[in-house]
Amino acid sequence: MVERIICYRAPSTVADVDAVADWLAARVDADVAVRDRFLDVHRTDDLAERFAEARVPSPYERETGNTMLGTIRYEERALENPEREGGVLYDGVQVQRALNAALPAAERGLETLHVPVLDRAIGTWGDHDGRWHKRVTVLGQPALVSVPGLYEAPAKPESYYKEKQRHALLSGDTPPREVLENQVDGEFLIADDPRTTDVLKGTVLQGHHYLETGEAFCDREGCRLFNAHYQADLLAAHLREPAFCDDHARLYGP
Template sequence: MERVSLYPAPTTEADADAIAAWLRERVDAEVSVRERFLDGADEALAREFARARVLSPYDRATGSEMLGVVRYEERALSHPERAGGVIYDGVAVQDALRERLPPKERSLDHAHVVLLDRVLGTWGAHDGRWHKRVTVLGQPALLSVPGLYEAPAKPEDYYREQQRHALRSGDAPPREVLEREVQGSFLVEDDPRTTDALRGYALQAVHYLETGEAFCEDERCRLHNPHRQEGVVRAQLRDPAFCPVHERRYG
């Protein structure tokens, strides 16, 4: 690996400069932070996002090119703080952004890691539904900042509290109430731990391009890909940072 380029998502809590500084201490490559990848996007990219929209959790087909949807995506690209509530096919978004990489920078010795303020998903052929993801590895690698909060399942205590509130009041409690009662064991929107957690996911993106290894099976390692929030906290926010194998490489 010769170069790593990070692209920030300025409407989120994620600090691309801090992630880059952490990577510089661990990878033998030139690491830089560029402008937001989606700055200066045109109508063609808005159409790509419109086509990548997930329409139903259980429908493999995606997308709508209705004029109103395309106009919404144009506004979301120009004013990302207004976007939200939509899941996108992560592979389709990755394909669209890859076409916008400079041709000379598409080789595997130059990793592009794009932080996004969009929720990404991948289709699960095994169960016939879409699954939210934190990462879509490849070139470029996509890191969904809201996916960090939404994709991994919450702790069981969260769902128990949810049921308890529903039995008492008959309604689902506000998210803020649940987050207050089950503190610390999972990440929430605009969590101050966001940057620290995303460091490991950014390293996963670089590691994958360099070695072909997608994830580490050791639950204690930052290269692990947990499916539950407790696993994210364990892998990304607690010691040890790496398993013994990856400690020798990145510790």
């Protein structure tokens, strides 16, 4: 049984982790605490190298890692100055193992759930299609939550990709993200979206629910525990009423 949940801030993002923790505390039978950035609180000497090993060099190659000195130096700078990190995809399972190893032994048990809210893009390998997929969460201990994943992992409206392709055919290059976001109709989260915190509330709850019940996600669209693969479904699950399906409303309130 989960007795304590520790959420970690992501200061280089718009995520208000204290507000997420307050929302969570009203819905779960566990103590909820907030700490500063996980990568500062639980920094280990080999963390930069572990991130370098978890780098995904190609979306279609299973092998990960680039431990050349320059890459490790980059990861060291990213640990010190997180606002300088970006554009890199990491194997979420490898990152999870690295962060688990960084936890103090007394807090590594499953009665204390750690939820690092990260400013990095994480992914998992898909054996079914032979490619990496960006993820919002990697459930387990700790339960990883990626803020960039909220913006990048769930698919945007089809019109977004059509406009991107049209621009590439006309100009020969990929248009800036901001251009596409202004030209495409349809709801989806964008970088630094003010709705980020509200969406994170249910996302963090997914981590608790998995450790407490063994159930990864809810299969009912519109429930905050639903694993949304499309932006429209993500927003419907986290920003629309009711917040939960009937089964999970009994656990976490209306």
